[in-house]
Amino acid sequence: MTEINVTPMIKDSSDQDFMADVVEMSQTTPVVVDFWAPWCGPCKQLMPALERAVKGAGGAVKMVKINIDENPGVAGQLGVRSIPAVFAFKDGKPVDGFMGGQPESELAKFVGRLSGASDPKAEAEELAVRAKDSLAAGDPGGAAQDYAHALKLDPECAPALAGLARLYLDSGNEAQAAELIAAAPDAITDHPEINAVRSRLTLTAEPVADDATTELRAAVEANPDDLDARLNLAKALAASNQNAEAVEHLLYSIGKNRAYKNEAARLFLLTIFEAEGNQSPISIEGRRALSSILFA
Known part of the structure; x- marks a missing residue:
């Protein structure tokens, strides 16, 4: 009788067997590695839920459990500082992971990404909406x-990249925002x-x-039709995120002389609209007012 060699879907492993159980196995089947310890309460809650998710994949994903008290080597190499810590390996390399507890719905998605049962792009879009x-x-x-x-799920998720860049801007970290936008993948570089x-x-x-903004305000108050001062004031206001007031000055200028300086006011106004986004009240009201001026 021929002996059938069946590799367990879920097994305990060690530092010594990590190469065979995880690195080599993941060349053909994705492997989830759960680093845990007997004293870790959250580990005991996570492990059975993670096992259920792996079993639900029907063999498309395997799971290895490593007690870091007995096997601290690999965990240390991977930079594990707290547990539970979970890593997903594919083609011999870690490709995903998380630390701490997760709801079962998220565990199902985590395993589903490895098995191909879930769409990372769709999940990334959902996360961007939730954000x-x-x-x-x-x-x-x-x-x-x-x-x-x-x-992390989809580097080409434009709403997520733009959203993160806006958060950097809101916190005053313009350099980080600029770096993020400059590194946008070619596929989304022209995304709205x-x-x-x-x-x-x-x-x-x-x-x-x-003080420069104050001087510009005074110049406009002294001569409302000084379109140079109004344009410069609008730029100063926009530079400090006072876009609503900047739009008011630009609309006034366009109403007085649309062609002034090759339509500089209108072109700068469009830049503000683009920066605000189509759903911004500033853009919506501003475009309506601009239409009234242009087509009066």
């Missing part, structure tokens, strides 16, 4: 987490949301001192 909801609820930290996770952030970076590239 926007978090921002609306006043939770920028949660939004940043979701945006970063979305980009990427262009919006790029335009916002253009607006804030040259900050204007408060």
Whole structure:
């Protein structure tokens, strides 16, 4: 009788067997590695839920459990500082992972990405939408987490990349935002949301001192039809994210003389609209007012 060699779907492993159980095995079948310890309460909650998710993949994914008290070597090499820590290996390399507890729905997605049962791009889009909801609820930290996770799943998720860049801008880190936008993959470099952030970076590239803005305000008040002063004031306001007031000055200028300086006011106004995005009240009201002026 021929002996059948069946590799277990879920097994305990060690530092010594890691190469065979994880690195070599993942060349043909993705492997989830759960680093745990007997004293770790969250580990005991996560492990059975993770096992259920792996079993639900029907053999398309395997799972290895490593007790770090007895086997600290590989965990240390992977930089594990807290547990539970879970890594996904494919083609001999770690490709995904997380630390801490996760709801079963997220574990199913995690395993599904490895087995091909779930679409990383669709999941990234969902995370980007959830991040926007978090921002609306006043939770920028949660939004940043979701945006970063979305980009890990799909580096070409434009809403996530643009959203993360906007968070950098909102925190005053323009250099990091610019670096992120500059590194956008070619496939999304002209995406409307990427262009919006790029335009916002253009607006804030040259900050204007408060005293200079005050002088420009005084010049406009002294001579409302000084279109040079109005344009410069609008640029100063936009540089400090006061776009609503900047739009008012630009609309006034366009109403007085649309062609002034090769339509500089109108072109700068369009840059603000792009930076704000199509759904911004500033863009919506501003475009309506611009149409009234142009087609009166």
